[in-house]
Amino acid sequence: MLRENELCHGEGNGVEGCGEARNANVWTCQGCHDEFEIEDKFATVTGCDCGSVNVTLNRCAECPARKLHQLYATTEAGQLLNRAIQLECLSKNFNVNLDDTPADDIKAVEILIEERTKYEIEQQKKRDQQSTNSPMRSFELDN
Numbered sequence: 001m002l003r004e005n006e007l008c009h010g011e012g013n014g015v016e017g018c019g020e021a022r023n024a025n026v027w028t029c030q031g032c033h034d035e036f037e038i039e040d041k042f043a044t045v046t047g048c049d050c051g052s053v054n055v056t057l058n059r060c061a062e063c064p065a066r067k068l069h070q071l072y073a074t075t076e077a078g079q080l081l082n083r084a085i086q087l088e089c090l091s092k093n094f095n096v097n098l099d100d101t102p103a104d105d106i107k108a109v110e111i112l113i114e115e116r117t118k119y120e121i122e123q124q125k126k127r128d129q130q131s132t133n134s135p136m137r138s139f140e141l142d143n
Helices: 019-024 064-074 076-093 103-132 135-142
Strands: 026-029 035-037 055-057
Touching: 064 076, 076 103
Parallel strands: none
Antiparallel strands: 026 035, 026 055
């Protein structure tokens, strides 16, 4: 989910930048997967009752990234994407015999790699453009 922060209403800051998510103040423990709400919106969340300190702020109910995750977890296309990610990981680390792998899964890996490459190129172009538009870069060009 390379572009999920672009989908989120948090304006590139993800869930942390989303006012609706901050107002709802619902958190999920990554240890026990319990959800809990903190009534004091200004309180520092230090962890869960189970002892885990690995907690994350939930996305707001209207978040397109949240809907994407729901589709990913519950649809056939989402399951195909999951298999493609797993297959790609396995093929990088192990010798994988593709004879028993469905053609759809192999094609999904190819598309996944293409899309990731396009995304990385876009991100590099953005970084390059930001560096050429920076005030310091402008000063360097003037002198």
